[in-house]
Amino acid sequence: MKALEFKNVSFSYRKAEEGKTSSFAVKGVNFSVEEGEFVAVLGHNGSGKSTLARLANGLLEASDGSVEVFGVPLSEQKNLFSVRKNVGIVFQNPDNQTVASIVEDDIAFGPENIGVPREEIGVRIEESLAAVGMSEYKERMTSALSGGQKQRIAIAGVLALKPKIMILDESTAMLDPKGRREIMQVVKKLNKEEGMTILLITHFMEEALMADRAIVMNRGEIVMQGTPEEIFERHDELETYNLALPPIGVLWKKLEEGGMPVGYALTPEDLAEEIAKCISKSSA
Amino acid sequence: MFKDVALGQYYQASSFVHRLDPRFKILALIAYIVAIFLSENFYGLGMCALLLLLTIAFSKVPLGKVIKAVKGILFLLVFTAIIQLFFYKPNENAVVWVKWWVITITDQAVFFTLFLLLRLSLLVMVASMLTYTTTPVSLTDGLESLLTPLKVVRFPVHELALIMSIALRFIPTLMEETERIMNAQKARGADFESGGLMKRAKAVVPILIPLLISSFRRAEELGDAMDARCYAGSKVRTKYKKLTFSWRDLLAFFIMAALVTGVVLFNVYLGGVV
Ligand SMILES: Nc1ncnc2c1ncn2[C@@H]1O[C@H](COP(=O)(O)OP(=O)(O)OP(=O)(O)O)[C@@H](O)[C@H]1O
Numbered sequence A: 001m002k003a004l005e006f007k008n009v010s011f012s013y014r015k016a017e018e019g020k021t022s023s024f025a026v027k028g029v030n031f032s033v034e035e036g037e038f039v040a041v042l043g044h045n046g047s048g049k050s051t052l053a054r055l056a057n058g059l060l061e062a063s064d065g066s067v068e069v070f071g072v073p074l075s076e077q078k079n080l081f082s083v084r085k086n087v088g089i090v091f092q093n094p095d096n097q098t099v100a101s102i103v104e105d106d107i108a109f110g111p112e113n114i115g116v117p118r119e120e121i122g123v124r125i126e127e128s129l130a131a132v133g134m135s136e137y138k139e140r141m142t143s144a145l146s147g148g149q150k151q152r153i154a155i156a157g158v159l160a161l162k163p164k165i166m167i168l169d170e171s172t173a174m175l176d177p178k179g180r181r182e183i184m185q186v187v188k189k190l191n192k193e194e195g196m197t198i199l200l201i202t203h204f205m206e207e208a209l210m211a212d213r214a215i216v217m218n219r220g221e222i223v224m225q226g227t228p229e230e231i232f233e234r235h236d237e238l239e240t241y242n243l244a245l246p247p248i249g250v251l252w253k254k255l256e257e258g259g260m261p262v263g264y265a266l267t268p269e270d271l272a273e274e275i276a277k278c279i280s281k282s283s284a
Numbered sequence B: 001m002f003k004d005v006a007l008g009q010y011y012q013a014s015s016f017v018h019r020l021d022p023r024f025k026i027l028a029l030i031a032y033i034v035a036i037f038l039s040e041n042f043y044g045l046g047m048c049a050l051l052l053l054l055t056i057a058f059s060k061v062p063l064g065k066v067i068k069a070v071k072g073i074l075f076l077l078v079f080t081a082i083i084q085l086f087f088y089k090p091n092e093n094a095v096v097w098v099k100w101w102v103i104t105i106t107d108q109a110v111f112f113t114l115f116l117l118l119r120l121s122l123l124v125m126v127a128s129m130l131t132y133t134t135t136p137v138s139l140t141d142g143l144e145s146l147l148t149p150l151k152v153v154r155f156p157v158h159e160l161a162l163i164m165s166i167a168l169r170f171i172p173t174l175m176e177e178t179e180r181i182m183n184a185q186k187a188r189g190a191d192f193e194s195g196g197l198m199k200r201a202k203a204v205v206p207i208l209i210p211l212l213i214s215s216f217r218r219a220e221e222l223g224d225a226m227d228a229r230c231y232a233g234s235k236v237r238t239k240y241k242k243l244t245f246s247w248r249d250l251l252a253f254f255i256m257a258a259l260v261t262g263v264v265l266f267n268v269y270l271g272g273v274v
């Protein structure tokens, strides 16, 4: 079943000025995401990725075309609650999406908003924290956490609404390599173990390698679609959209293809460590 | 520079005081402030101070943290002390301790100044104790609950409470950011420590403007994040934390009642500070 579908969607932040095409942030976009699929959206700054995310959960309303969540167009939904409950978004800045000073209070915010009974909120907090591996931080101050931990709390806050689709809008962009790895591990786990549908927006090419499928955007339009491998093989074309796979990513991919399943790594140091782990495991 | 700001910081611990009902703690704070202002002599204030010390001990908040709150208003304290020492009008029983040029300091002025300083210090310490032992969310939950009657006249109680808890939540973030901006400006040769009042005020502008701009951006992003998490006002909203009075609150209530009564009795039988 299609979890999310964009049918010829266009959006402009300014009201149509005599149909000027250049003012569209998203233009004639067609794509769909299957339930349980992991799709990466790549694109240079200003290519319309965030706009796409906002259109998917009704933060923005399409100027043209229709957005469907599990087959129901957003325009036909009774209220946006039911959409936003199903489509969670984790944003970029870890400091600007926390509402409460204490971790559990922050995670409770979403369920409280939709009127979940008290006892169940408690259960959801436990489950969400466990899913991001932060159970022992339940009563901590959010301000004292690292960037990666803050983003994991943001993910938990979204999970507490029990969404079917999770969109991450450059959620790793402001993190250090360690924080990025933490988030990517959580996302991968959610997708593989919980069957969560994932739309990962990023401009880190190597993050897209984890996805089942990748979409490349340029100036509000989808210009490439396919498996990450297919996309990265067309590096000349990618470069015209100001995108390129960094060498570490290439190496990581080659190793995996060559039958050495190294763990996900973004920096030379991490990759070295992962390779070492892999070797010691196979020799044991 | 901002290390002394104690307002709105929560100190995590599991204690008798932490577990009190936030509604009770807010009312107790008011009662305590009333007691401080009712006190006319050192006995009454001494009793307030004693209760505060006991509260601090039972709350497991380090004494140093509470004293930090006083450091935050040090300037105000020094200023008050100077004014009081020199301008206090003594009565005819006063004993002159210092007489030099136009300055006369009497025993009464000294006692009264000490009294005032103790009063102000107790005030900020007890207020900081409330935020140290109560999470912002339960503090605002408590406030919301106490103000519920105002909903009848359509006062936006829930919104006010939410704004307050978000403000408390952003204090550490904004302080961090201010320090970062200040360091960046210092690295470019800005000087915040020297010069007259005007010069210093001018030096603050390059900090305030970036801070203001980034706050707007933060507000916008936070609004989006709240929307995305289904926020739509108070209509269908449930509360995760339930506020319940317990035996602790009853016990604490009697202690507060005893304090106020004690202060009044001290006033009646022992008279004023001078
Ligand atoms: N609130 C807004 N008002 C007006 N124009 C906007 C607004 N937000 C984005 N735009 C414009 O819409 C286009 C797409 O922006 P969008 O934020 O979707 O890009 P993006 O791919 O997320 O970029 P980035 O990588 O920088 O996050 C850009 O040209 C941008 O200038």
Ligand SMILES: [Mg+2]
Pocket (backbone or CB within 6 Å): A049, A050, A051, A169, A170
């Ligand atoms: Mg963006």
